[in-house]
Amino acid sequence: MAALSVAIGAQHGLRSSGAARPAAPARTQPDESLSKSLTGCFALGAVAAVHRKRSLTLREWRGERTMEINYYQLDAMKASNIRKKTETMLEEGAAVLKGCAEESAQQKMLLLLSSPAVKELLVAMSRLPVFSHEFGLAFKDDLTVLSVLKQLKYFWSLSQSHLAILLERLAEQLRLEHAAAFQSLLQELAESDDHVVAIKDLKMPEAVRAFYGENAIHLEAADPHGVFPTSIYRQCDGLTLATEDSATIESVMSTTITTTIKIARDVLQPSNRLLFDVYKPLGRCVAVVDDKVEAHFGADLEKYFEINGIEFVKLVFSGNEVDKNLSNVEQILLALKENWQARHEPVLIVGGGVIADVAGMACALYSRNTPYVMLCTSLVAGIDAGPSPRVCCNGFSYKNLYGAYHPPALTITDRGFWRTMHPGQLRHGVAEIIKVAAMADLHLFELMEKWGKETVATNFGTLGGLDDPAFQEVCDLIIGKAMEGYVRAEYGNLWETHQCRPHAYGHTWSPGYELPSGMLHGHAVGTCMGFGAYLSYKEGWLSEVDMHRVLKVISDCELALWHPVMEDTVSVWKAQIGIVEKRGGNLCAPIPRALGESGYLNSLPERLLHQRMHEYQELCSKYPREGRGVQEHSVDVGLEDPMSKKDSIRDADRCVVTPMDRVVVQLGAASQSTSGAGARAIGEAARIVDGIDEMVTKYSSQPSEALKNVSKRTAMTNPLWAELMGQGNTSRLMEAEMISGQAEAQLLQLLLKLSGGKDVLDIGTFTGYSSLAMAEAIPEDGTVVTLEREQEAKDMAKANWIGSPHASKIESLVGEAHDLLICLAAEKTSFDLVFLDVDKPGYFGLYQMLMDKNLLKVKGLLVVDNVMYKGEELSGTELTKNGQGAQALNQGLLDDPRVQQEHPEHQRDHATTYVYVSDAGHSQMSR
Known part of the structure; x- marks a missing residue:
């Protein structure tokens, strides 16, 4: 429990302080029987005057120096009586349940709520300061009971199954012989269709409803938290003082937040109750899940909620540092709204430190305060970011520039998840343990001196040492002490009110x-x-x-x-x-x-x-x-460089070297401008982008007349391609834009001339521009073998080559590239340069065949078109199949030690090119 300063709720009472104070009107009081039933268990505190119409005038306060506004008036409490009456309630409640074994689950709940001991305890709990220091310290020796009692305050707004869960947990903790009766009630309610109906909405007997209703009216004035809570995880308080004429007002405002941290094992086993107890009473769970966690544990999450009969909505988002930005926060907010997330329902966040930060920040912003449960799947999250009250995202290349203070309602750390972590990702989380140890816990520091290497090597005992109970205890002890040290340092200063x-x-x-x-x-x-x-x-x-x-x-x-x-x-x-x-x-x-x-x-x-x-x-x-x-x-x-995607396109310190630098700066300036200057900046940036291709063409070597003719003829083919597609003569719609451009053709020619290559493979002929360009660049005894799926395209290309003195160097084949490559490999053919420009989903498979079948010579060049396909990966949008194909090739090449790669810059996506140089050090590459 911790106090936080925030805005306060509605005004509840007024009184003056000064020389002469007017008599306070009689307080609103529940009926006499209700008051008597509470006598001896709880000492009712005085409730200040309640002025519902707030029609105070200066005349009424004449002679007074200060007005005092009292917001909440809670009852005093006696811890020993609370425990005693709780035990009495459980005994009486169990007896009631045993006596109505044949009744329906809802009827059992109604009879339970009608029991005098149950009525007395529930009403009394609703009036207590359950988040106060004195209440917490009174039950410090039994944190399970403390957790339950803090929630019982809100019984009027809880669902039937939620109340049953709380009573069951109390019974297990205090009176084990009574637990079975409450367990049975919970099971029956969980299987009913109306288990999520709130207590206040049940059709109670008239006398019972009147009893609880009178208490609700009382709470509207004394403590609305107990009857109309926004969520059950935070309360507020305040003191406001005003001068007689209200010209000066002084206020102290605070918010008290309750949170629970559990270090547990096997959280996703369906029999584990941690998530069940939160989400079964709500009937559903909306979860924000890290995309990497989804790959490993997505099925287990779904199975957990399915077996427990809880509707599960899974929203998968990136948990990489590169995506820790406002855009990701906004996307989560949108997804929550689309799934009608309610303000009192805790969002389940599953993942590591980044997803804890961005999804936690989304919860802080969503309806200004939506609770969440943090299920930590990484070391950083488990001992630091997960229970942290600080949620945030990066901006303008600054770490955690934006943020809020919004701790989870429940944090669950299960190091069993860590078995799937990349060792490097787990290792960097150890820093968070060392910082706590060095600054606050010498024993923990000594544990890390002795065991640090082994914990890293075994992913904290999840990959090794499973049969060593002593080492497992060491791992638990290190995690527990790190968590306690972090909470000790953090939870008394949630809002960073001191440094x-x-x-x-x-x-x-x-x-x-x-x-x-x-x-x-x-x-x-x-x-x-x-x-x-x-x-x-x-x-x-x-x-x-x-x-x-x-x-x-x-x-x-x-x-x-x-x-x-x-x-x-x-x-x-x-x-x-x-x-x-x-x-x-x-x-x-x-x-x-x-x-x-x-x-x-x-x-x-x-x-x-x-x-x-x-x-x-x-x-x-x-x-x-x-x-x-x-x-x-x-x-x-295996993660992206955090600077590969910038949250803002403006960087005032950026050195303008390339045209793209200028575009970034111009658009950044425009994004900050609300005047016509912004529109002018956008226009200038657009002109730069649009002019890059023209400038590249202008200053590149000019194409031959034959190539110019191919380009002109291709430009007029679009109507023909549509006609051929309609007639079924091509397998897909082709378009003139698929031609290789002048700059790309000049690059291919330059590479061939520099390398001295003479045997060329062109995978993807289209109208023959690239084939002819490369034929022009190789010696007279050189050959360009070009592959094309569509017969119509091959015929068009051959017609385009007529009249060129280099046409005789070109051998054109028709068929699927995969089949044609098999034939070429069988002939022991290999090439100095391969140009790959076909369907993107097949890129990586064709690359593997080229390498595995020795079709690319040692020291050979592989040039690939469209590797930045439409900028999809840069934009952060969901990749199409073509985009996925380009990404698969890029990553495959990056991971392949047999090759080296470069990527010359060029503005037009279809002319953006990678050059891959095969490594002569690998003997399997030789012919």
Whole structure:
């Protein structure tokens, strides 16, 4: 439980403070029988005067100096009586259920609600400050009971099955012999069609409804949270004071949020109740799932909710750092709206740290406050981002520029999910453990010194050591202590109202270089922690031995201590300036004062920063790998570089070198302008983009007359292609735009002339432009073999070649490329250059055949068209089959050690070209 300052709710009571106070009107009171039934269990607190019409005048307050507005008036509580009456309620309730075994589930619930002990407890709980410090401390020795009682306050708005779940959990915890009766009620309700009906909507006997209804009227004034909650996970309070004429008003506002953290195992086993207890009472679950988690656990999620009879809506989104932007947040918001997400229903977020941040931020924005449950599937999420009250996304190349404070209602960490994590992705999460250990928990630090390497090597005991109970206990202990240390540091300062935040160790200078460097978050934090430890040593806080202990545990876990990006100390200084602004004018850099103890450095002048950074670099050079981390970059673990997609197209510091740089800057300026200047900037950017192709053509070598004729004839073919398609003479609709352009043909000719190639394979003839261009560039004894699926296209190409002195070098074949390549391979044919320009879904398969069948010579060139197909991957839109085909080839080539690749820039997508150079070091490539 923690207090947060936010806007308050409706006014409930007024009173004055001063020399003479008018008598308060009598308070609204439930009937006498209700009050008597509560006597001895709870001492009813005084309820202030309630002025429903709010028609106070200055005359009524004449002579008073200050008006005091009271918002909520809750009852006092006695913990011993609460427990005693809870036990009585369970005994009486179990007896009621046993006595009506033949009745329907709903009738049993009605009889239960009519029981005097049940009525007394539920009404009393609705009036208590269940989120208060004193209430929490009263039940600190039984957190299960505490969790249930906090929810029972809202019984009037809960569903039947939710109330049954709470009573069952109480029975299991306090009176095991009574649990069976409540378990049976829950099972019957869960199988009924109306288990999601709220208690307040049940058709109760008149006397019972009057009893509860009178309490509801009371709560409307005393504490609306108990009768009309927005969600059951937060409450507010406030004090407002006003002068007599209301010219000056002083207020203190607060919000109290309740949250639960569970470290569990086998969460997706259908028998596990953690998710069932939240979503069964609601009847459905809307989940935002990380796309990588979906691949591994999507089926298990669906099975869990299907077996438990809960409607499941799964929304899959990217959980990569590159997509941690406002656009992704907006897409999640839209998906929630399209699925009619309600404000009181917790969204289920399943994934790692990035999806926790972006989906959590979407929940903070959705209806201004929608609760969520965080099911953590990564180490970073499990001990840091998952339970964090801070949700955020990147912007303008700055880490976590946008954000909100919105903790989950429930966080579940199950390290069983970590068995599927890439070792590099798990490794970078270890930094979050080290930061807590170094700053707040010496025992945890010692555990990481001893076991850090092994936890990384075994994905925290999920890939090895499963038969070693002692090691499994160590893994649980490390995770538990890291979680407790994080929560201890974070939950008393959710809104960052002060900057003494030990868990920000490693987060002072690294935000300035993490994204530009492409580092994984944990590696960036590792470099910053190491630098912080060195600064602590220079301050005289850490001993030299302890400073090296910190650096060694970071290095032993294969995290980075140093990265070349840190050599740019000017940028690091800029990062420090930014962090001072963010921290309210203070540097307040958390660094260890001693191992396991927090200290804060508040001054580091620019000159000294440069000096210390250079000293630290020298120190790191003596560590393994010269201080570098293992798989320290996002791309090293299969993720996109976080800078490959920028949230904003404007970058004021961008150096304009290429036309695309100018377009980015122009469009960025336009996006910030609300005047005619914006339209002019967009127009200029459009002219640049449209003119690139023309300029490339203008300054490239000019084509031969024969090629010019092919281009002219092709330009007039579109009506013919439509006619041929309609007649069934071609397998698909072709179009003139499929021709290779002048710039592309000149590139092919240049490559052939430079390489001296003479045997060429052209996969995709179309109207013959590329074949003829390459025939012009090879020696007289050279050959261009061209493959085409459509007979009509082959015939047109042959007609286009007539009159060219190079036509005799071209051999044209018709058929499916796959079959024709098999025939060429059988003839032991190989080529100096292969130009691939056919259907994109078949690209990768054809590439594999070229390589496996030795159709491409050692030192040969493979040139591929359309590898950036329509910019689909750049735009972030869902890829078409053609886009998927291009992406599959790009990734396959990147992963193939037999080749090297380059990608010359060109504006037109169909002329964007990759050149792949086969590696002579692989003998299987030779003929």
